[in-house]
Amino acid sequence: MDLRQRAALSVSFHKMTFPQELERVAWAVERRLGELLGQDRAPAGQDTTLAQAMRYAVLGGGKRIRPFLLIQSARLFGVNEDSALDAACALECVHCYSLVHDDLPAMDDDALRRGRPTVHIAFDEATAILAGDALLTLAFEILSDPRLHQDPAIRAELVLDLAKAGGWQGMALGQALDLSPERQGFNPADVATMQALKTGALFRFACEAGAVLGRADAADRAALQAYASFFGQAFQLADDLLDAQGDAEALGKAVAKDAGRGKATLVALMGVDAARAQLGVLLEEAEAALAPFGSRAETLLDTVRFAVSRTR
């Protein structure tokens, strides 16, 4: 996209529908990820299997919902999209690394993702492990690069927040709990805790990163974190409902996997009707959390509505 096209899109932004806006941002993220993982950045201009596997894992679709949340959160505080784009890409690298490792035979053992062979199938297991490692590492390279933001305090804070969100007290712990033998005996509170770590932590980072980039005050950060927390729960519950309803098309991956593996989900524990009711409550809570921002938060409101509307 040249500058003129970009300007045209910018002018017409407020006339876009939410799905159009989501698609436009996903496209911008895809393009920037392609640059960040480009062949021209390879050592001595030489492309490698590792770099190919990383691009395979990251490029080629996805809703880019986490980058979208980050960019829209930053926009709340007047940060323009270009300034938030690299942080959004770093977050997506962490999300994609987690998918590559979660799909490994020793973990969830999935052969398909977004309708394509998973990385360890398309390449091999060693390459998938290394591509995941390298994507995780790249995320921190992107966040700490002076091109991301001129203020090193902002860069260091983003690194710290993402490391905490992704690490041994965040996403990695959530995945460990999800895989643990004790998982069979989980009650709804345990499942909620696990999911708050496994999928919630990156959503919370998305919103926090927007606030960091926008130098938001404590009250605004707290409001946005509350929104992120409800958003994460709603997103996961909607995913579980789609899985339980066996709606492979809407979910974009194999269904009823959790039940097949004997993994208790909140939907299995509370039933479909109660889960649907809970989804409505979460939507209201997410909306209430955004109230202080008024009409500025319209797109974030649309985002949680979108996440919930995937169920029928």
Add this chain to the structure above:
Amino acid sequence: MDLRQRAALSVSFHKMTFPQELERVAWAVERRLGELLGQDRAPAGQDTTLAQAMRYAVLGGGKRIRPFLLIQSARLFGVNEDSALDAACALECVHCYSLVHDDLPAMDDDALRRGRPTVHIAFDEATAILAGDALLTLAFEILSDPRLHQDPAIRAELVLDLAKAGGWQGMALGQALDLSPERQGFNPADVATMQALKTGALFRFACEAGAVLGRADAADRAALQAYASFFGQAFQLADDLLDAQGDAEALGKAVAKDAGRGKATLVALMGVDAARAQLGVLLEEAEAALAPFGSRAETLLDTVRFAVSRTR
């Protein structure tokens, strides 16, 4: 160690032999890593299998040669050991994560490391993958934590340097090349390139981090980088010689593994005598690189001599 013991050690530092100094620093690193990975840092005070696997991977010995290099490089520029200790621990976390992942069945498939079962044997494969991921993430958490250094520019620079050293154009690429099928046809230059990435990158980071912490000028940084490069080559060549000579005791791990896997090492390609001669040249070059620092670099000189002396 209480403050009195620490002070006593500090006073007696200049009387210590090199092995004593190496051991003292290894102990300080071990202690700090134990704090950084402590149970009290676990969420809700609850220890997890993941945290246990991380401690198993990191604690319990090793020469801690990378942290030692970092601390001694920082000392060149007047940075005291306490101020360099956390950066040294972050580096060791990355080194240990790489060992955990390299040992996996899909990679080098090793069951023993430092005389103990590897992480995927002591725990399971999924836990080993996650513990490696979490250690890599923790390294960036440590580096970006304001406790490491008050200046965020220093923290962000350390993150950027470590991410580059460990990532898709550094260590991860080196491991990918080491595992690639093309590896069989490697000539000495290819092997040297692979090793400069796989093991050299973290040694270079160790010295660079010391320079960053010490706000060293460009000339000093370049000299230290030259030293690090020769050090890395010498360290790897000594390792390969020990492997070829089958000296399991000195090496602390199974020997003749590389030959058994059909992996060409520089020793196999050039022969033991030529490798020994090369080791002498690298030692001289490392010493020459340190010349600008005069007697301040005595411990770094001892360190490369130590690395070379492991062969007989």
